[in-house]
Amino acid sequence: MEVSFSAKMQAERVIRQYADMIFRIALQNLKNKADAEDILQDVSLALLTKNAPLYDESHIKSWLIRVTLNKCKNFHKSAHRTKTEPLSDYVELCAKEDQRLLEDVMGLPKNYRNTLYLFYYEGYSIDEIAKLLNKKPSTVGSWLHRARKKLKTIILDGGNGCE
Amino acid sequence: MNKNRYTKLFDRIKADDDAVRNAVDSIYEKETTDVGEFKLTRNMNLKFVHAVAVALVFVLVLGVYILPITPKADNCFVVKAGASEINSISSVEIGELKGENNAIRICFDDSDKVSYLVQCKVVDFPVMCTGNNIEKVTYKVKGNGYFALHRDVQGVSDVEYVEKAPTSYEEEQKYPYDLADTGDYTKKALAYTVDYDAQNEAVAKLCLYTVDDGDKYCDSYSETIYFEESDGSFVHGKDFDYEMMYLDIFTDGDYSVDAINYSDYSVEITATFEDGTQESKTVNIGLEKTKKNYDSGEDGEYTVLNVHAKLSE
Known part of the structure; x- marks a missing residue:
């Protein structure tokens, strides 16, 4: 199904509003800045899936938190993550x-x-x-x-x- | 540390402008909510036609000269985990439960076999069926557990679902949350059938579980696996860092739960051959505690929990 332009604009608004929150949660879970930024991008794309409560202001924040935590869990389980140690560069932030x-x-x-x-x-x-x-x-x-x-x-x- | 200090600390942690810009750009680059459509260009079209022509010639040659003199093999199948064949004589290790991401408490009897485990645990189940003339393979979990199939898995049919995706907090309580993802849930199945050639893509995870009854809830504090020895003491797994954190958990709680024997977990694998006949084998799943040495630079050993498989006799 094609993503409408209005949905993309709404997704941009949501991401700009909650980017710092998503980044902080991801950083705390992954302890690596680049990985946290990847999660931010993944969550942005998840906003365009058909089940995302894109226009539901009352649920969008908790939905973003849950999706971010799930993405981090999946990232932990990924082959790349299990074979490499993260670079703990977060202190520079x-x-x-x-x-x-x-x-x-x-x-x-x-x-x-x-x-x-x-x-x-x-x-x-x-x-x-x-x-x-x-x-x-x-x-x-x-x-x-x-x-x-x-x-x-x-x-x-x-x-x-x-x- | 008070709230103000914590808040000030995290106030300063922000996503880079570049990272936000990249995220926004990716939003505008996304065309559909589904996987992108594949289109052949004119050049690719020619290559595609050539490839198909070569393949047809090859198949023709193969059919005329090779197949008629190759005797058709008998129907048969074996069960494998990686390169190892699973047999009924000795158990084969198919995976290891690692410390991270587990919320589980496992208790052993005197012979180091699992006497019961609490809550749900998802383990890799890289068990596959190989053999001759097999068209489809059916996996059916028996006892306390279910399969977790990837939501985008191909070649799977006849799925017997545990239930539809949870839609409420109460429903989610029944099944492990870490299977959920962005509103589109991993398929939870008691049985499924997969095309023989698609088994590699459809490797499932296996969820072994017990349902707590509330009063006897064994809390999931830990990211570390704890082992209860037969004398009632506790030994923890690999994540030593957390030892002090969780030490008190086991001194102030009520952990009596109903015992569940590990032999309650098994998977029946049925091969359906091209001529319509079927053959089944049952794989028993066991959990066993073993000691491993630390990697380079550290002395001592740590406890791991291995998932074993063995054919039922």
């Missing part, structure tokens, strides 16, 4: 004084990172995150609690949290 903190955040387990980001930055509630990640709210609550505790330990100890 923030100021020098924040690089250590970013590395500590990136050192957390993936589920913790996603939960922290969706809770702190995107402002989702635990119940909403549970639906986005397809987990029980109690699980997400535990992740959040442990992530905060872990980060607190890291910052107080000044180390990387490894025992």
Whole structure:
């Protein structure tokens, strides 16, 4: 089925609005800038598939988050990814004084990172995150609690949290 | 770390303008929602006609001079995983469960066989059927599991679906979310038939699962596989980094779940030959714990969980 020009314009509007969010989620999951940019492009194209809620303002954000997370999961499973180690170039994206903190955040387990980001930055509630990640709210609550505790330990100890 | 510090940190992380521009460009370059149509150019058309002509001559020669003197082989088939034939004498390793992307807890009995596993786990199932005069092959999962077929798979027919794609949160709870993708779900099938020559393209994944009953939920905290030893202690898999993270999980929860024997998982493979006759073989799937040495530079060993296959006698 041919993609209409109006759909493309709407997809562009959506991508421009949510590009940073998609990039941040992908970066946290893949820990590599170029890979995160590839995911951004993949998600852009997914907007033009027939099931994308392109004009549904109330669902588009959560749809984008889920698609981004799924694309990252698939990327993890890809042959290329399983055979190569990602170049962790993400630290260059923030100021020098924040690089250590970013590395500590990136050192957390993936589920913790996603939960922290969706809770702190995107402002989702635990119940909403549970639906986005397809987990029980109690699980997400535990992740959040442990992530905060872990980060607190890291910052107080000044180390990387490894025992 | 408080919310402000976290927010400020991520405020500074943004997609490059070039990356956004590339993404937008790709939107405008996309012509259809489907796979692009293939058209022959005039030059390609000529080449195509030549290729078809050569192929026809070749087939004619083959038919006249070679086939009549080649005796037709008997109907037969064997089951293989890669280059290894799966037999009923010893089990063949068909895959390894790795630490990442797993949400699973596996418990072993005294002989290191899986006594039960909790939640769904998708494993590669690179098992195929090879032989003579085979037209189609039917794969049917028995016991607790289903196949995950790629949504764009070709040459597949007679699919017996688990159910239609989940449309709600509650439905998604029943099946693993990581099979979902951009609104177009991977096909979940209890059985499917595939053209013999298309087996390579249609290699499925196999999902082994148990359904938790809520009260006895075994939480999926981990990206690491944990093994419960027969004495009740826990050993974790390859991802050592997470050990301290998850140590407390196993000290404060109720993990009693109904036991499920690994021998409950099997796949029946039926070959349909060109003359219409059929032959079936059953492959039993087992999970076994083994130790492996670390790669270069590190001492010690780690535990892996291997997926084994063996023909039913």
